Amino acid sequence: xxxxxxxxxxxxxxTGKRIMLECSQTKGHDRMYWYRQDPGxxxxxxxxxxxxxxxxxxxxxxxxxxxxxxxxxFSLSLESAIPNQTALYFCATSEYGTDxxxxxxxxxxxxx
Amino acid sequence: xxxxxxxxxxLHVQEGDSTNFTCSFPSSNFYALHWYRWETAKSPEALxxxxxxxxxxxxxxxxxxxxxxxxxxxxxxxxSQPEDSATYLCASRRxxxxxxxxxxxxxxKLSVKP
Numbered sequence: 301x302x303x304x305x306x307x308x309x310x311x312x313x314x315t316g317k318r319i320m321l322e323c324s325q326t327k328g329h330d331r332m333y334w335y336r337q338d339p340g341x342x343x344x345x346x347x348x349x350x351x352x353x354x355x356x357x358x359x360x361x362x363x364x365x366x367x368x369x370x371x372x373x374f375s376l377s378l379e380s381a382i383p384n385q386t387a388l389y390f391c392a393t394s395e396y397g398t399d400x401x402x403x404x405x406x407x408x409x410x411x412x
Numbered sequence: 413x414x415x416x417x418x419x420x421x422x423l424h425v426q427e428g429d430s431t432n433f434t435c436s437f438p439s440s441n442f443y444a445l446h447w448y449r450w451e452t453a454k455s456p457e458a459l460x461x462x463x464x465x466x467x468x469x470x471x472x473x474x475x476x477x478x479x480x481x482x483x484x485x486x487x488x489x490x491x492s493q494p495e496d497s498a499t500y501l502c503a504s505r506r507x508x509x510x511x512x513x514x515x516x517x518x519x520x521k522l523s524v525k526p
Contacts, residue, residue, distance in 0.1 A: 304455075340518065341518060342517050342519070343501070345513055390456075399461060400448070400458025400460075401446070401456075401458060401514070403455035405455050406455055
């Protein structure tokens with residue numbers, strides 16, 4: 301099994317719908333992140349969490365919310381999806397300090 | 413420089429060629445520089461995390477150097493193989509501000525022809 305699991309892998313949804321992307325990890329890492337990837341742009345940080353009681357906005361948090369249900373679970377919600385939220389979404393985890401991030405396999409979201 | 417810049421955007425080489433890419437990042441308040449390898453349809457995988465000026469890291473045929481004073485890092489691939497084809501991402505983290513904010517470059521896409 302993957303260390304960081306994202307569900308669903310692919311999703312097509314309609315404008316205005318609420319959608320949740322889920323992320324779970326078996327790494328035992330405290331820190332979890334949500335990024336989005338758009339063509340021609342670098343990975344951009346949406347939200348991050350350093351532990352269950354800690355939630356922080358990233359560079360592009362508008363239109364998104366998150367929930368850290370447990371150390372191992374970090375979900376991303378689009379309250380009312382819009383077409384420009386069509387992107388590849390990655391969840392990642394890390395230890396404190398200078399370790400590299402462990403990424404999930406990504407969720408490709410299309411909002412029509 | 414406040415953003416992370418990578419060059420070139422893409423690179424096409426023949427099998428056996430050696431190649432290198434550049435990552436430029438903010439030198440002020442430097443904390444760490446990450447390199448990731450991202451194959452198509454897979455997730456990015458960490459190659460190196462570098463923190464000290466002058467640091468050099470090596471993993472097989474891939475190596476990286478770091479200059480924190482001038483804000484650049486080089487990634488080298490010796491004797492490129494088709495399986496090296498991927499997008500190589502660098503990312504910079506700085507002290508202060510948002511500790512969670514690892515800033516990624518747009519990547520260098522490497523294609524190695526057999």
